[in-house]
Amino acid sequence: MNRTISVALPGERMFTRLATQIAASVAALVKGERENCTAADEFAHAFELAVSEAFTNSVTHAGQRSAPPSVTVIFLAEPKQLTVSICDTNAPFSIDTKAPDIESYPENGYGLLIIRKVMDKVTYRRESDMNIISMSKML
Amino acid sequence: MIITETSNGSIAIVALEGTLDALSAPELRNNRMVIDPDKMVVIDLEKVDFIDSSGLGALVGALRQKHHKTCGIILTCMNGHVRKVFEITNAQKLFHIFDDTMAAVEYAANQQGTGK
Numbered sequence: 001m002n003r004t005i006s007v008a009l010p011g012e013r014m015f016t017r018l019a020t021q022i023a024a025s026v027a028a029l030v031k032g033e034r035e036n037c038t039a040a041d042e043f044a045h046a047f048e049l050a051v052s053e054a055f056t057n058s059v060t061h062a063g064q065r066s067a068p069p070s071v072t073v074i075f076l077a078e079p080k081q082l083t084v085s086i087c088d089t090n091a092p093f094s095i096d097t098k099a100p101d102i103e104s105y106p107e108n109g110y111g112l113l114i115i116r117k118v119m120d121k122v123t124y125r126r127e128s129d130m131n132i133i134s135m136s137k138m139l
Numbered sequence: 140m141i142i143t144e145t146s147n148g149s150i151a152i153v154a155l156e157g158t159l160d161a162l163s164a165p166e167l168r169n170n171r172m173v174i175d176p177d178k179m180v181v182i183d184l185e186k187v188d189f190i191d192s193s194g195l196g197a198l199v200g201a202l203r204q205k206h207h208k209t210c211g212i213i214l215t216c217m218n219g220h221v222r223k224v225f226e227i228t229n230a231q232k233l234f235h236i237f238d239d240t241m242a243a244v245e246y247a248a249n250q251q252g253t254g255k
Contacts, residue, residue, distance in 0.1 A: 105199050108192075
């Protein structure tokens with residue numbers, strides 16, 4: 001059985017932590033149904049990290065608007081994987097970026113690298129003027 | 140995030156507590172002890188429960204300011220989740236990392252004494 005949870009949050013930096021806490025809780029709940037606490041904790045941390053990076057990107061690239069845009073976080077729990085999608089109405093972007101060169105002490109550019117390292121699958125699509133980045137991890 | 144500053148001789152010890160993300164990273168970027176290019180700093184991460192790329196970037200940025208100088212940043216007491224972020228980004232290559240803060244302070248004092 002597939003289950004979906006959808007949460008719309010204001011696209012403001014102060015709501016990033018709330019989004020990550022929701023992600024960690026949902027992931028721990030889904031993983032905890034079938035695995036031990038240690039596995040659920042690692043699974044939850046992966047989603048906490050991925051959502052922190054993607055939500056921060058949405059907030060950072062929202063641009064100047066009269067009111068903060070909403071960012072929607074959608075979880076899809078399927079029998080073999082959990083997917084979280086971050087949806088915003090910002091300008092289109094690409095997820096095909098190069099990993100930063102650590103030897104040059106970069107301050108930025110780690111976000112997508114971290115997402116790719118902790119998730120099994122990352123996709124991006126543009127749909128009805130929305131950016132949708134979807135990040136999945138096998139259960 | 141809570142930042143507590145102490146010192147041991149000429150070594151600054153900065154203990155962080157809470158979450159190191161995009162919301163809190165500016166506090167670290169503006170901390171006088173951390174960004175002082177002439178100060179060797181031991182940053183105690185024992186009470187940091189979460190770090191993301193923004194927090195990591197703040198630490199790397201602070202270290203960059205001290206690069207090629209006789210001082211640096213030493214990180215201590217990372218929990219498993221924090222350590223994982225350093226491992227998957229390879230940022231662990233940039234920092235001296237200790238499990239014990241006092242051992243790190245001793246190491247920093249020795250480095251300063253030998254001018255390294």
